[in-house]
Amino acid sequence: MGEPLLSIDDLHVKFSRSEDEVFAVNGVSFSIEANEALGIVGESGSGKSVTLMSSIGLLRENGKITSGTANFQGRNLLKLRPKQLEDIRGRDIGVVFQDPMTSLNPIMRIGDQIMEAMLTHQYASRKEAFDRTLQLLQEMGIPDPKSRFKSYPHEFSGGMRQRIMIAIALACEPQLLIADEPTTALDVTVQMQILALLQELRRKRGMSVVMVTHDFGLATNFCDKIIVMYGGQIMEKATTDQFIREAAHPYSLGLKRSIIEVGHKGKEILPIPKTAKTLTAVLTGCPFAERCSYTTERCHQEVPRLRVFGTDHEIACHHAEEVACHVR
Amino acid sequence: MSAKPLLRVENVSKTFRVQGKKLHAIENVSFTLEAGKTLGLVGESGSGKSTLGRMVLRLLESDKGKIYFDGADLSKLSKVKLRALRRDMQIIFQDPKASLSPRMTVGDAIEDAMAIHKLGTKASRRERMTELLEKVGLPAEIQYAYPHELSGGQLQRVGIARALSLNPKLIICDEPVSALDVSIQVQVIQLLRDLQKEFNLTYIFISHNLAVVEYLSDDIAVLYLGEVVEQAPAEELFKTPTHPYTQVLLDSILRVPESPEQKQEMVYIQGEVPSPLNPPSGCTFHPRCPYATDICRSAKPLQRTVAECHVAACHRVEETQNLLMVNAN
Amino acid sequence: MASTVTATQSPDTAVSKQRRRSQLYQGWKRFKRHRLAVIGLVWVVIFVLAGIIGPWVAPYDYRTGDFLAINQGPTWKHIFGTDNVGHDMFSQILYSIRSALIIAIGATLVSFIIGIILGLWAGLRGGLADVIIMRAVDFMMTLPGFLFALILVIMLGRGYLSLILAIGIPGWAGYARLIRSLVLSMRDGEMVEAARALGASQAHIARRYMLPNVVGSMGVALAFGIPGDLIQIAGLSIFGMGLRPPIPSFGSMIAQASENILGFPWLLYFPAGIFAITLLSFLFVADGLQEAFSPKGGN
Numbered sequence: 001m002g003e004p005l006l007s008i009d010d011l012h013v014k015f016s017r018s019e020d021e022v023f024a025v026n027g028v029s030f031s032i033e034a035n036e037a038l039g040i041v042g043e044s045g046s047g048k049s050v051t052l053m054s055s056i057g058l059l060r061e062n063g064k065i066t067s068g069t070a071n072f073q074g075r076n077l078l079k080l081r082p083k084q085l086e087d088i089r090g091r092d093i094g095v096v097f098q099d100p101m102t103s104l105n106p107i108m109r110i111g112d113q114i115m116e117a118m119l120t121h122q123y124a125s126r127k128e129a130f131d132r133t134l135q136l137l138q139e140m141g142i143p144d145p146k147s148r149f150k151s152y153p154h155e156f157s158g159g160m161r162q163r164i165m166i167a168i169a170l171a172c173e174p175q176l177l178i179a180d181e182p183t184t185a186l187d188v189t190v191q192m193q194i195l196a197l198l199q200e201l202r203r204k205r206g207m208s209v210v211m212v213t214h215d216f217g218l219a220t221n222f223c224d225k226i227i228v229m230y231g232g233q234i235m236e237k238a239t240t241d242q243f244i245r246e247a248a249h250p251y252s253l254g255l256k257r258s259i260i261e262v263g264h265k266g267k268e269i270l271p272i273p274k275t276a277k278t279l280t281a282v283l284t285g286c287p288f289a290e291r292c293s294y295t296t297e298r299c300h301q302e303v304p305r306l307r308v309f310g311t312d313h314e315i316a317c318h319h320a321e322e323v324a325c326h327v328r
Numbered sequence: 329m330s331a332k333p334l335l336r337v338e339n340v341s342k343t344f345r346v347q348g349k350k351l352h353a354i355e356n357v358s359f360t361l362e363a364g365k366t367l368g369l370v371g372e373s374g375s376g377k378s379t380l381g382r383m384v385l386r387l388l389e390s391d392k393g394k395i396y397f398d399g400a401d402l403s404k405l406s407k408v409k410l411r412a413l414r415r416d417m418q419i420i421f422q423d424p425k426a427s428l429s430p431r432m433t434v435g436d437a438i439e440d441a442m443a444i445h446k447l448g449t450k451a452s453r454r455e456r457m458t459e460l461l462e463k464v465g466l467p468a469e470i471q472y473a474y475p476h477e478l479s480g481g482q483l484q485r486v487g488i489a490r491a492l493s494l495n496p497k498l499i500i501c502d503e504p505v506s507a508l509d510v511s512i513q514v515q516v517i518q519l520l521r522d523l524q525k526e527f528n529l530t531y532i533f534i535s536h537n538l539a540v541v542e543y544l545s546d547d548i549a550v551l552y553l554g555e556v557v558e559q560a561p562a563e564e565l566f567k568t569p570t571h572p573y574t575q576v577l578l579d580s581i582l583r584v585p586e587s588p589e590q591k592q593e594m595v596y597i598q599g600e601v602p603s604p605l606n607p608p609s610g611c612t613f614h615p616r617c618p619y620a621t622d623i624c625r626s627a628k629p630l631q632r633t634v635a636e637c638h639v640a641a642c643h644r645v646e647e648t649q650n651l652l653m654v655n656a657n
Numbered sequence: 658m659a660s661t662v663t664a665t666q667s668p669d670t671a672v673s674k675q676r677r678r679s680q681l682y683q684g685w686k687r688f689k690r691h692r693l694a695v696i697g698l699v700w701v702v703i704f705v706l707a708g709i710i711g712p713w714v715a716p717y718d719y720r721t722g723d724f725l726a727i728n729q730g731p732t733w734k735h736i737f738g739t740d741n742v743g744h745d746m747f748s749q750i751l752y753s754i755r756s757a758l759i760i761a762i763g764a765t766l767v768s769f770i771i772g773i774i775l776g777l778w779a780g781l782r783g784g785l786a787d788v789i790i791m792r793a794v795d796f797m798m799t800l801p802g803f804l805f806a807l808i809l810v811i812m813l814g815r816g817y818l819s820l821i822l823a824i825g826i827p828g829w830a831g832y833a834r835l836i837r838s839l840v841l842s843m844r845d846g847e848m849v850e851a852a853r854a855l856g857a858s859q860a861h862i863a864r865r866y867m868l869p870n871v872v873g874s875m876g877v878a879l880a881f882g883i884p885g886d887l888i889q890i891a892g893l894s895i896f897g898m899g900l901r902p903p904i905p906s907f908g909s910m911i912a913q914a915s916e917n918i919l920g921f922p923w924l925l926y927f928p929a930g931i932f933a934i935t936l937l938s939f940l941f942v943a944d945g946l947q948e949a950f951s952p953k954g955g956n
Contacts, residue, residue, distance in 0.1 A: 018690075043509040043510060043511060044509055141596075141600075143600075157600065157601060157603070158373070159600065159601065160600065187372035187373055187536060187601065188372070188536065188538075188577060188580040188581060189372065189576055189577065189580045189597050189601070189616075190372075190600075190601065191580065191582075192579075192580040192594060192595065192596075192597055193596060193597050193600075195594040196594035196595060196596040196597075197596070198594075199594045200596075214509065214510060215582070216510075216584045217581070217582035217583050217584050218582050220582075220584050220585055220591070221582045221583075221585065221591050221592045221594075222582075222594065240588070240591075241588040244584070244585050244586070244587060244588050244591075245587065245588065254511065255510060255511060256584055258510060258511045258513075258514040259510055259514075259584060260513070260514060260517065260539050260540050260543050261539045261581075261583050261584070262538060262539045262542055262566060262578070262581055262583065263542075263566070264539065264542070264543055265542050265543050265562060265563070269514050269518065271511055271512075271514035271515045271518065272511040275479055275481060275482075275511075275512065276509075382850075385854060387850060387853060387854055411856040411857075411858065412856065413856075414854060414855060414856030415856060418854065418855075419851070419854045421847055421851060423847060426846065426847040426848060427847045427848055427850070427851035428848065428851070429848055429865075429866050429869065429870060430870065431869040431870050432865075432866075432869065440855075440857075440865060441855045444855055444856050444857045444858075444861060445856060490855070494855070494856075
């Protein structure tokens with residue numbers, strides 16, 4: 001496999017608020033290989049988006065990366081100047097957000113916006129960029145690309161806008177696509193269309209995808225690898241197949257159990273008790289300890305480190321073995 | 329089945345004017361709902377499901393059709409009578425924060441609901457408010473909090489407590505869990521289910537999430553561009569989805585596989601959701617339908633009974649059902 | 658059964674009874690963080706106090722001059738000096754504060770009340786009333802308010818009441834527009850829809866739901882209104898259209914002093930300086946209020 005495409009190591013991110021600090025990401029490490037789809041799953045406040053966005057320089061004003069590295073093609077992204085990052089984003093790394101309306105320019109024709117992505121990165125000449133834009137629109141399943149080229153974002157539906165966002169992200173044929181809840185705001189049938197599209201593009205171009213989502217169903221069906229985050233830490237990391245077969249972190253299991261799926265009618269579903277807390281102090285134990293039914297003294301006193309649990313499978317839990325026995 | 333229905337909706341329609349064009353938000357929708365039961369309304373954005381919920385409460389006036397609630401014709405009620413009747417029919421919103429006043433403590437918000445209907449004394453209302461908070465699983469001291477101090481799940485519980493404070497018969501739940509985290513969704517849904525049992529509540533449960541709707545509903549109506557395309561008891565609908573749109577919806581659900589072999593393929597669905605301002609001719613689903621023929625493009629399909637209590641508005645019901653059988657075998 | 662669905666509150670949302678008054682308290686905490694606003698508030702308080710008790714503590718009457726001390730610089734007897742007829746400038750300023758405050762607050766209230774009525778009417782009624790009122794707002798906004806006030810003073814005279822009306826009447830448009838937009842954003846919002854669903858009457862919705870949510874913004878608008886009107890009063894006085902002499906005012910003092918700026922500069926320094934500091938203080942306070950109570954500043 002050689003060098004991973006992107007490898008993030010021991011990332012820590014902090015947000016300062018008026019009265020306190022929030023420890024959003026607390027030592028996250030993972031890597032992604034070429035032609036791989038990685039899903040980062042977690043609930044709101046788990047640090048899943050912050051992890052990804054901070055590594056490509058899209059951190060909110062009040063956030064600060066306190067340590068860590070993010071190596072992409074031999075360069076540490078966290079050390080680059082904003083200008084250099086802008087060069088990489090859009091050219092080598094495509095980014096898609098949850099709400100396309102906030103990142104599309106409302107007063108610019110969508111064709112021009114796609115072309116601009118290529119022109120600013122000197123990826124193509126004007127003529128080539130124009131042809132490629134039409135081709136991209138076609139690939140995205142947007143009917144009649146020539147006339148749609150001249151349309152403005154508000155003339156499209158939510159699903160169409162998301163496709164345009166993806167077209168912009170893919171314009172320079174990046175090796176890596178970073179997508180933050182790309183289909184959350186969309187209807188299920190439209191979600192299916194977009195995912196099918198991404199799957200197809202991945203096969204054709206060998207592109208890697210990192211997708212942040214709260215949806216286990218999406219992650220397990222679309223991605224090759226899964227990372228489950230909670231309290232700014234990775235709780236479990238595995239290939240999807242391993243994860244489906246033998247997920248063993250109490251949080252992953254709790255989440256899987258608490259999803260209501262078709263066919264669950266009449267079944268008693270056991271939700272994870274309580275709600276997640278915002279971390280305003282350095283962790284001294286497992287962030288999930290309060291909500292976990294396997295908690296012992298040790299969980300409150302010692303932060304569990306991510307450790308190898310099986311082939312292609314890592315878990316951060318003091319009691320993973322016990323939990324695994326319990327489940328099987 | 330012999331019981332008199334609590335709610336009867338007959339051929340209601342609603343048209344909005346948008347940019348000088350007519351938008352048929354709801355067209356010719358009918359259903360009945362018995363006390364203690366739950367009707368699920370499923371549909372994607374633009375299907376009119378929230379509009380329909382608001383029409384049932386007469387928060388929006390229908391253009392055509394009749395709605396009978398507890399025997400009374402809603403459209404004939406005067407404003408004053410309608411306000412009094414609101415005690416019996418309540419709504420829970422998708423965004424509980426937006427539905428509460430940011431300048432009112434949540435305790436006051438619940439109490440105000442009772443004060444509007446002059447229920448009890450101030451002291452007895454406060455007492456009942458505290459009871460209700462406990463009932464929905466919130467600690468009593470939360471009554472002094474303002475909405476911005478609470479989480480989405482807590483706020484939704486407050487919204488439920490406020491609705492319950494009036495002892496309603498019918499509660500319309502408009503996407504009550506869509507904005508919540510997965511683990512909180514289940515908590516709220518189970519709360520709704522338990523409350524229904526305890527108080528014999530009748531629900532209209534509106535959601536785009538089929539699994540959640542199935543979990544709570546007795547009957548399900550699938551809406552597409554303002555029309556009911558299929559309606560059936562929940563189990564029946566999931567066992568024999570007959571309208572092609574229902575089938576597409578079901579196929580689009582991504583489930584967590586139980587084994588790696590069960591991983592789903594991403595299937596490309598043709599066509600895009602049409603704008604409700606400019607709906608397709610004939611059957612509004614025909615541009616996205618794999619079974620569409622000429623008749624689908626020209627004539628609007630009527631609702632046809634495909635089994636007991638199971639209707640579908642499709643010209644090609646026989647074919648879709650046959651295919652289903654073939655797939656099952 | 659209920660045990661499976663019990664949500665326990667997390668510590669940051671556990672709310673104690675003592676925090677009942679938290680909205681005001683939180684606002685005050687946010688206000689305090691704005692240092693300039695706090696300094697401004699101190700000055701505004703001193704200024705208002707001076708306006709209230711000024712006539713009693715003023716060492717000299719504003720009408721009588723000391724002919725033995727004409728155009729004097731600051732001395733212990735006349736700490737801000739005297740003018741060309743021997744008026745004690747310190748006393749003159751104390752009296753001016755009172756008149757300026759009365760007119761500014763009065764005028765702001767007049768604008769505000771007209772604005773609230775028309776804004777509510779436009780926002781709640783909609784339709785033709787809305788169109789007409791909003792056209793009127795546009796019209797008023799294009800007029801130079803000062804000129805309008807000047808004309809009104811000429812028509813109404815130069816008493817307290819006429820000045821209040823002259824400055825107040827042209828100022829309603831801004832308030833009307835603000836109220837209308839606040840009302841509109843709420844009228845179709847989910848909060849009002851929820852209240853309707855509860856069975857609340859229009860009056861109840863306006864009183865319990867809409868009003869508490871606009872007072873913050875209205876207070877801020879009022880706070881911004883007062884310094885604006887202070888400037889107008891001074892402007893009118895400079896043009897000789899303020900209160901009739903011998904009632905002193907900042908405007909007339911400044912106008913007189915600037916004729917003689919080289920000879921007796923203290924006559925300008927004190928009134929103009931105090932006036933400028935006061936304006937700034939009011940603006941800082943308004944700014945602080947905005948930060949503390951504007952709807953966006955929730956959390």
